[in-house]
Amino acid sequence: MTLTEIVDIQKIRADFPVLDQEINGKKLVYFDNAATTQKPIAVINALKHYYEFDNANIHRGIHTLAERATRDFEATREAVRKFLGAASTEEIIFTSGTTNGINLVASTYGRKFIKEGDEIIISGLEHHSNIVPWQMLCEEKGINLKVIPVNDRGELDMEVYDQLLSEKVKLVSVNHVSNALGTINPVKEIIAKAHAVGAVVMIDGAQATSHLDIDVQDLDADFYAFSAHKLYGPTGVGALYGKKALLEAMPPYMGGGEMIKEVTFEKTTYNELPYKFEAGTPNIADVVALKAALEYMDSIGRDKIAAHEDMLLQYATEQLLQIEGLRMIGEAKNKVSVASFVIEGIHPQDIGVLLDNLGVAVRTGHHCTQPLMKRFNILGTTRASFAVYNTIEEVDRLIAGLHRVKKMLA
Amino acid sequence: MTINEIQDEIIEEFALFDDWADKYEYIIDMGKKLKGLPEDQKTEDNIIKGCQSRVWLNAHKDGENLVFEADSEAVIVKGLVSMLIRVLSGHSPKEIAESELYFIDQIGMSQHLAQTRSNGLVSMVKQMKNYAIAYQLV
Numbered sequence: 001m002t003l004t005e006i007v008d009i010q011k012i013r014a015d016f017p018v019l020d021q022e023i024n025g026k027k028l029v030y031f032d033n034a035a036t037t038q039k040p041i042a043v044i045n046a047l048k049h050y051y052e053f054d055n056a057n058i059h060r061g062i063h064t065l066a067e068r069a070t071r072d073f074e075a076t077r078e079a080v081r082k083f084l085g086a087a088s089t090e091e092i093i094f095t096s097g098t099t100n101g102i103n104l105v106a107s108t109y110g111r112k113f114i115k116e117g118d119e120i121i122i123s124g125l126e127h128h129s130n131i132v133p134w135q136m137l138c139e140e141k142g143i144n145l146k147v148i149p150v151n152d153r154g155e156l157d158m159e160v161y162d163q164l165l166s167e168k169v170k171l172v173s174v175n176h177v178s179n180a181l182g183t184i185n186p187v188k189e190i191i192a193k194a195h196a197v198g199a200v201v202m203i204d205g206a207q208a209t210s211h212l213d214i215d216v217q218d219l220d221a222d223f224y225a226f227s228a229h230k231l232y233g234p235t236g237v238g239a240l241y242g243k244k245a246l247l248e249a250m251p252p253y254m255g256g257g258e259m260i261k262e263v264t265f266e267k268t269t270y271n272e273l274p275y276k277f278e279a280g281t282p283n284i285a286d287v288v289a290l291k292a293a294l295e296y297m298d299s300i301g302r303d304k305i306a307a308h309e310d311m312l313l314q315y316a317t318e319q320l321l322q323i324e325g326l327r328m329i330g331e332a333k334n335k336v337s338v339a340s341f342v343i344e345g346i347h348p349q350d351i352g353v354l355l356d357n358l359g360v361a362v363r364t365g366h367h368c369t370q371p372l373m374k375r376f377n378i379l380g381t382t383r384a385s386f387a388v389y390n391t392i393e394e395v396d397r398l399i400a401g402l403h404r405v406k407k408m409l410a
Numbered sequence: 411m412t413i414n415e416i417q418d419e420i421i422e423e424f425a426l427f428d429d430w431a432d433k434y435e436y437i438i439d440m441g442k443k444l445k446g447l448p449e450d451q452k453t454e455d456n457i458i459k460g461c462q463s464r465v466w467l468n469a470h471k472d473g474e475n476l477v478f479e480a481d482s483e484a485v486i487v488k489g490l491v492s493m494l495i496r497v498l499s500g501h502s503p504k505e506i507a508e509s510e511l512y513f514i515d516q517i518g519m520s521q522h523l524a525q526t527r528s529n530g531l532v533s534m535v536k537q538m539k540n541y542a543i544a545y546q547l548v
């Protein structure tokens with residue numbers, strides 16, 4: 001394997017002020033990127049600039065600030081459309097994040113179009129955010145929930161998926177990339193097969209958008225949700241893509257300002273897309289700053305980001321496997337830069353506490369995927385997940401840290 | 411020894427360590443030495459909520475005094491649990507209920523443990539006191 005520089009790593013690191021600090025006297029190594037990524041100065045400045053110069057409520061005022069805020073807000077919608085490869089900005093709904101997007105679809109499309117005795121398919125790799133909303137819907141309406149099992153490598157069992165599909169299935173919801181294991185799921189195939197039996201497909205893109213090129217039209221996804229905070233953007237904002245015809249047929253999610261055309265006490269008519277699903281004053285500042293995050297990724301090159309992360313994952317996996325008693329959880333052929341592992345006889349929490357004292361931030365526990373942990377018969381894992389600003393030297397710090405931790409706990 | 415005398419003793423022991431690793435090694439060692447609980451006592455009833463890892467706590471009366479036994483699947487937590495038992499177990503319910511625990515702060519442990527985890531310890535202390543209050547009433 002080659003360790004040649006794919007990106008200008010020193011320049012990139014300088015873009016992320018938070019990285020330049022010490023934890024317990026040691027330089028911070030941030031490997032919890034699957035939980036949330038750090039923010040480049042361009043995003044921080046976009047937020048600051050918005051509040052310093054442009055703050056106003058959107059789509060309402062006719063004054064200059066309102067026009068500026070509206071223009072920037074809508075410019076992000078266009079940037080997200082392009083980012084996802086959607087046909088039209090009417091198909092891009094701003095949300096507070098992935099969880100919000102999935103709940104929106106479950107509460108509107110799900111409530112209206114899925115009935116008692118119908119079936120919904122999810123997978124054994126799902127985050128609780130893509131389990132619980134469907135369970136709630138199933139309980140309310142008497143719908144049956146089916147689960148695509150996971151094989152020992154952490155991949156979906158596509159043969160069982162084929163068997164689960166039938167005319168009864170009305171919706172399939174799976175993640176594009178697993179947060180706990182990093183597995184990239186064959187969503188294009190999953191979607192095509194679901195469409196063949198007449199089911200619509202929701203893709204949880206939370207972990208995919210920072211690593212993969214997304215093209216919702218090529219995938220033929222019906223719904224696609226993501227969170228800005230996992231792709232170098234601010235917290236509290238995300239987007240839901242939905243095919244226009246579906247969004248038009250769906251009832252609104254929340255009632256309030258912005259989503260209406262005309263209100264009388266007798267009857268209210270709803271606004272057109274996408275505003276029909278954006279009740280109330282949205283998270284304007286964070287939406288505006290999301291555009292800076294997308295531009296930041298483009299300025300480096302999404303292919304280069306992916307190549308750099310793949311290099312880190314490959315190096316880290318090789319090094320990790322040399323640690324005695326260490327077992328990787330999730331060895332899919334196609335995966336993003338997530339290294340999840342267990343070490344025999346050591347509780348992940350002990351690893352996390354000691355690594356933190358060594359300045360290395362990892363995630364330990366069940367990663368909001370309790371059914372998946374049960375599948376592997378483990379309490380949880382230690383997960384190191386890499387982003388564009390991480391380095392080989394940092395991976396070395398993790399490996400040295402793990403050797404130290406093992407010695408301390410031996 | 412009173413509860414506070416034991417706390418002071420632990421604080422003195424920790425004063426000898428000058429780096430984080432020594433402290434943790436000591437805690438890990440205590441965690442390993444704690445006898446723990448037999449599997450049949452690791453019940454849902456005995457689980458302490460709020461811990462990232464599971465902690466089980468059991469209490470019974472020995473004469474006038476209250477005795478605690480506990481276990482955890484994570485060894486650092488088990489070490490901290492072991493210290494809590496050393497401080498609180500074997501005292502009267504009244505003493506336990508009225509005690510004020512200052513040693514965790516003083517040995518620099520609350521600062522080293524992230525909030526979610528120390529919340530687990532906080533719930534464990536709360537549970538120990540709840541047992542003491544309950545046994546005071548009977």
Ligand SMILES: Cc1ncc(COP(=O)(O)O)c(C=O)c1O
Nearest residue numbers: 097098099127129175179206227
């Ligand atoms: C696969 C996956 N789905 C959904 C979510 C939920 O995202 P959010 O908390 O931003 O709504 C996450 C976040 O951890 C995730 O990794």
